[in-house]
Amino acid sequence: MRATLMYGAGDVRVETVADPALHEPTDALVRVVAGCICGSDLWPYASKLATDHGSRMGHEFVGVVEEVGSSVSDVAVGDFVIAPFVVSDGVCDFCREGLQTSCRHGSNWGGAHGGDGGQGERVRVPFADGTLVVVPAGFDENLIPSLLSLSDVMSTGYHAARMGRVESGQTVAVIGDGAVGLSAVIAAKLLGATTIILLGRHTDRTDLGVEFGATHVVAERGEEGVARVLELTGGDGAHVVLEAVGLPAAVETAIAVVRDGGAISRVGVPQDPMISFGRNEFLRNLTLTGGVAPARAYIDELLPLVLDGTIEPGRVFDRTIGIDEVPAGYRAMADREALKVLVRM
Amino acid sequence: MRATLMYGAGDVRVETVADPALHEPTDALVRVVAGCICGSDLWPYASKLATDHGSRMGHEFVGVVEEVGSSVSDVAVGDFVIAPFVVSDGVCDFCREGLQTSCRHGSNWGGAHGGDGGQGERVRVPFADGTLVVVPAGFDENLIPSLLSLSDVMSTGYHAARMGRVESGQTVAVIGDGAVGLSAVIAAKLLGATTIILLGRHTDRTDLGVEFGATHVVAERGEEGVARVLELTGGDGAHVVLEAVGLPAAVETAIAVVRDGGAISRVGVPQDPMISFGRNEFLRNLTLTGGVAPARAYIDELLPLVLDGTIEPGRVFDRTIGIDEVPAGYRAMADREALKVLVRM
Incomplete structure (x- = not known):
């Protein structure tokens, strides 16, 4: 064969x-x-x-x-x-x-x-x-x-949403417009998220993300991207962030755009063992979850x-x-x- | 006044x-x-x-x-x-x-x-x-x-257990025998944990922990302490670890004694912003949660x-x-x- x-x-x-x-x-x-x-x-x-x-x-x-x-x-x-x-x-x-x-x-x-x-x-x-x-x-x-x-990919996107405990009516941000990120959009919608913000800059992919249920697309990266998500969420951030990239910058963005008390659910394989998740994240009661699906x-x-x-x-x-x-x-x-x-x- | x-x-x-x-x-x-x-x-x-x-x-x-x-x-x-x-x-x-x-x-x-x-x-x-x-x-x-x-302290110990989503019948490890750690023992018992392992080396405090519901006390620290907890849990670790210290060594111990799919719930104020929580923790589907109560x-x-x-x-x-x-x-x-x-x- x-x-x-x-x-x-x-x-x-x-x-x-x-x-x-x-x-x-x-x-x-x-x-x-x-x-x-x-x-x-x-x-x-x-x-x-x-x-x-x-x-x-x-x-x-x-x-x-x-x-x-x-x-x-x-x-x-x-x-x-x-x-x-x-x-x-x-x-x-x-x-x-x-x-x-x-x-x-x-x-x-x-x-x-x-x-x-x-x-x-x-x-x-x-x-x-x-x-x-x-x-x-x-x-x-x-x-x-x-x-x-x-x-x-679909099961992985779903795992992100389930581990992040996405609930009906919530605002969810999805970081990454690859196949897993787009699947995470489907999953967030399935679990009832009403606002789904997709962070990605490949238009053909984010267009598909919109068809899958993303209500907003943020093409900006880094600080500009963070500012845009905060603007879309009244300054508070998303209840749950689904991180489908795995690079340290994506985790940093996730922390910056999640609401106090919220969860960052990672399904991008971490490419760096160290993560900055200390006193500030503690005072904000942030949860870091996710993993291999x-x-x-x-x-x-x-x-x-x-x-x-x-x-x-x-x-x-x-x-x-x-x-x-x-x-x-x-x-x-x-x-x-x-x-x-x-x-x- | x-x-x-x-x-x-x-x-x-x-x-x-x-x-x-x-x-x-x-x-x-x-x-x-x-x-x-x-x-x-x-x-x-x-x-x-x-x-x-x-x-x-x-x-x-x-x-x-x-x-x-x-x-x-x-x-x-x-x-x-x-x-x-x-x-x-x-x-x-x-x-x-x-x-x-x-x-x-x-x-x-x-x-x-x-x-x-x-x-x-x-x-x-x-x-x-x-x-x-x-x-x-x-x-x-x-x-x-x-x-x-x-x-x-009691509300903080309870927050640890709630954020870690301690469930009836589970095995819980509590790291730290201060007032918050001892309160976390009470909380784990309230939520139905049946095995509660208290890691601490001040006998007067761990004795009180046992009265509060700890079923085992591990006085050893570092690798020896980890080995002892794993021995007590059939090699798998605890479903939930309540971390009531805040020092990096305590988080490392927590990661080493938590079961795959389990949660580390921190209520010790983190004294270091960086933690090692990468690919291995991802493959084990560990959750890091907790925060100020x-x-x-x-x-x-x-x-x-x-x-x-x-x-x-x-x-x-x-x-x-x-x-x-x-x-x-x-x-x-x-x-x-x-x-x-x-x-x-």
Whole structure:
């Protein structure tokens, strides 16, 4: 089969690799129908040291089950499934609590773990019952991009809003107009936010954000951006800020535009361990929350909304390519020519 | 009247000052029955630069209303009242939401604001209706220390537990065996925590913590203390950590002993603006919350529990002095000879 490997910064190749096979009775084999390239794939694409052994790539995919191990009971051959971006056993205490990213037997896809990635034609799925979510048969094929978005970006945006405890009638600021930021706009609207301020400066993306529910767009950055958000919120700031960038400047902006007593919910992977969050933030009773999203916990809730058309998160995909075009897809995302690239197998 | 002024580090004096008078129609005059010295008073006591003009001290007191302005309606002459540690108007949006520490017309007592402090015989109370809580007549005088604790330490411990969203059946770690840490133990128990691990090394204080509900005491510090908490929690850490110290080492310990998906709720005033809260904490979905406590929001809830004897937070006071002994009281607290000093007028 064909699969994507990364050998170093800027060096992504599509190669023929061995087809996967079942290893454990809890495994399933899935033929990938659609995968995609993640914003987080761009970090190693920018900085990975060159190696002789490529790492298998991709952690978001949907597909059809081709084979299941003897102890798999919730997933059957022929099922169309969504794979969240981490593997989880589905039975440990963390999984039962909805924090599958801390699963006691969990792992990432591909990469260091030596498994298959979602940017390939087939994937061996560990803990198939715990990991996969079955989509009821008979859905419209046009929904595939939105179903795929539940693997990561839509669930991640939703996690931001849930961890920030967005409530009906609130004002929410979203920092970042990437696929996760735009998904966070959808999530804020779902949870009832009435004012949604999207901070971003790529007009094509913020236009989509407005279609998703953003009521205001702030293109200014830094102090000017902060001033604009405060102006839009009567000087007080937003009840909740959803931070979908991960750079220190974004966290600083978040602190500056959140209302006293409010929450900053981060889903951008922090690129700096240190954060300035001291006496002033304490006196303002600010909460810093968020983290890596347990997508598996949210798919059951979001799937019906995709199936009935309430939300269309798949619109964040603005380019569709085949498996052999994946290296060009990385380049397009790195050069910001594409917002998010879907790989149709 | 007699009142306490601080002129610089280690320089606390009790002097005769002018009696307060009503300034605004929303003011009340209160004759202080009991005030106290706060752990936070020890920061300026250790570091304040010497000045010619002393600052009036004290932000926790209970007393009897002697006079009210023409527009005061909820507080009457003769009422016994509890004063939270900040002034709040009671009518702005923040006050209505229970975040009186961010009141749009709020202020601190005494100090830079030039008002009276609680370590004096009388106090002019701005926004009396918003600020003060009336205690129903007929209570036992022995309850005065517990009523006084609602001004600050008990409400602060409760704020920690509420912001950390302690739930029934959870494991809670409390860092710090000062008056606030011990109050946080009471609060964790009130909210239903079944395992309460108190980190502290002053046996007389941790003994009281056990009487308040701590199920385990960890006297070890640093890595040894962390190892002990992890051992007590099956390697996972506590669902919620209540941090009642404010030093960077305490926050580091908190991060090390909290369970994935859990919360660190700070009520120790942060002594360093920078904290290490990056990718690892993100991957663990940790929440950092807490802040300065809106005591006013909690007194209505806690007062009945003091009056019926359910909680006895006043036991944190281990020394009672008169107004002229206040300088000695500061020394006793700074030297850790006393946990918390009550000033009976």
